[in-house]
Amino acid sequence: MAVGFVLISTAPSKEHEVYDELLKVEEATELYPLFGEYDLLTKIEAPDFNLLGQVVVDRIRPIPGVIDTKTLTCINF
Amino acid sequence: MAVGFVLISTAPSKEHEVYDELLKVEEATELYPLFGEYDLLTKIEAPDFNLLGQVVVDRIRPIPGVIDTKTLTCINF
Amino acid sequence: MAVGFVLISTAPSKEHEVYDELLKVEEATELYPLFGEYDLLTKIEAPDFNLLGQVVVDRIRPIPGVIDTKTLTCINF
Amino acid sequence: MAVGFVLISTAPSKEHEVYDELLKVEEATELYPLFGEYDLLTKIEAPDFNLLGQVVVDRIRPIPGVIDTKTLTCINF
């Protein structure tokens, strides 16, 4: 199982809308509004890294109001 | 009392408009135009951290001309 | 309950040692090695924000091998 | 009067020591421990910008435990 944390910047006033849309993304298993440089943080899980990438590119980034994303990919020791 | 400092990037030519709007936000107790990476800095105070977050999301970010914000949250030693 | 995600940069070759020490911090409820700019990510939980700050300052940053931390604090909508 | 806000990164475990030393710097009129990328934030005031620069270079940066500083300089509209 590949795990990642996606930091999301939204357009001002779009935080709630993007938050609600993310709740519908089944791979997004945790979701938090944030203080600081990014507006939302979501934990995503997928069978492998390429599918993890596709969740970001095809499911999260196209959500209206998403301006920028930064994905932190987890590895195993 | 929760305290935070919000770094604000504005659209070019919108610095003065955003500044004037921020003067109306009562939780914004200090306000400065800046050199450097961000255009404005405001100190905000609210009864607790979640209300502090709502000041940013619901009062500051929606101001027309605000492009991006970065909130530095203060803690107590 | 206050929640935060701490991004941790370690000294080269200290990733495993810091990882093992973090496993002993009870407030650290999730822990991942990372690709990218930071080496480890841990989710921390505490009764309130100030106690959350103390976990970072007094329990995480002093771990030998920790060079830098960046804490993302979660708020509620 | 020139005003600036200095973001300060300290060595892990040195936050309190640097905080205590900053309390002795008379030009530092406000001082906060922070969550996030920097550990402390202090507001400094001096008669002009060059003297403001000297407060940073000669009074703040030399404090044992200070690793890095980033000064945000305020201007007037």
Add this chain to the structure above:
Amino acid sequence: MAVGFVLISTAPSKEHEVYDELLKVEEATELYPLFGEYDLLTKIEAPDFNLLGQVVVDRIRPIPGVIDTKTLTCINF
């Protein structure tokens, strides 16, 4: 021969379109979608540094969907 690596941020949902356009740029000798802060990475080669700069300014940045670029220029030891 001057070599550079261009980190590219695209508008959300434009990753594939920008990728396809970059395949037509002959100076772009390697091309990868990325996790993390940037969406695409391409290696570019040109007879000298100024021509390398023109590839970025005149061939890559104008591609519809490109929001931002950061060019890492290679030197010889």
Add this chain to the structure above:
Amino acid sequence: MAVGFVLISTAPSKEHEVYDELLKVEEATELYPLFGEYDLLTKIEAPDFNLLGQVVVDRIRPIPGVIDTKTLTCINF
């Protein structure tokens, strides 16, 4: 005399237009297109720091095609 260096990000394809407009700003005494994170760098000089800030806010940032600026302010030792 106050001196600053303004790092400028332009919209893709607007580099030349912004460059040409900057040539008309008399306080801009040096001007360079850049590789890297920013697209242009200009050195500005003004009688004092507040006037330097106004050159940035009122003369440079409003130029069509300017997306973001970061001003490095020089001090005297």
Add this chain to the structure above:
Amino acid sequence: MAVGFVLISTAPSKEHEVYDELLKVEEATELYPLFGEYDLLTKIEAPDFNLLGQVVVDRIRPIPGVIDTKTLTCINF
């Protein structure tokens, strides 16, 4: 095959030594000194992402003179 690009900051004066050591890392298939924020860039390839992570943690970061690394991981469209 998993592919990544590792941006490496070295201690001043250690650029050549780290460069020479990287030449011995078989997974490092391309290697460039850089202008800009990072000192070296190397392309690494491994059978899967976790092994790619281990190349960074166990083979690259321990090289004497490496201060910091930032790994850009490639995905497939």
Add this chain to the structure above:
Amino acid sequence: MAVGFVLISTAPSKEHEVYDELLKVEEATELYPLFGEYDLLTKIEAPDFNLLGQVVVDRIRPIPGVIDTKTLTCINF
């Protein structure tokens, strides 16, 4: 002629020493102490880009007290 601007971070209390050493580097044609994220900025000129790189690697970075550098390379339109 290749032109670059080198942003320099120094160890705290080493600003003056590094400044004095840079005055001896003939390729460094302009030199300023800075507010903000970096401590010094120097403009360097050399016959070509590779020699410009060698000025940074062999003449500037080895100066005792230099912690980090970021070189902005200029191109011609």
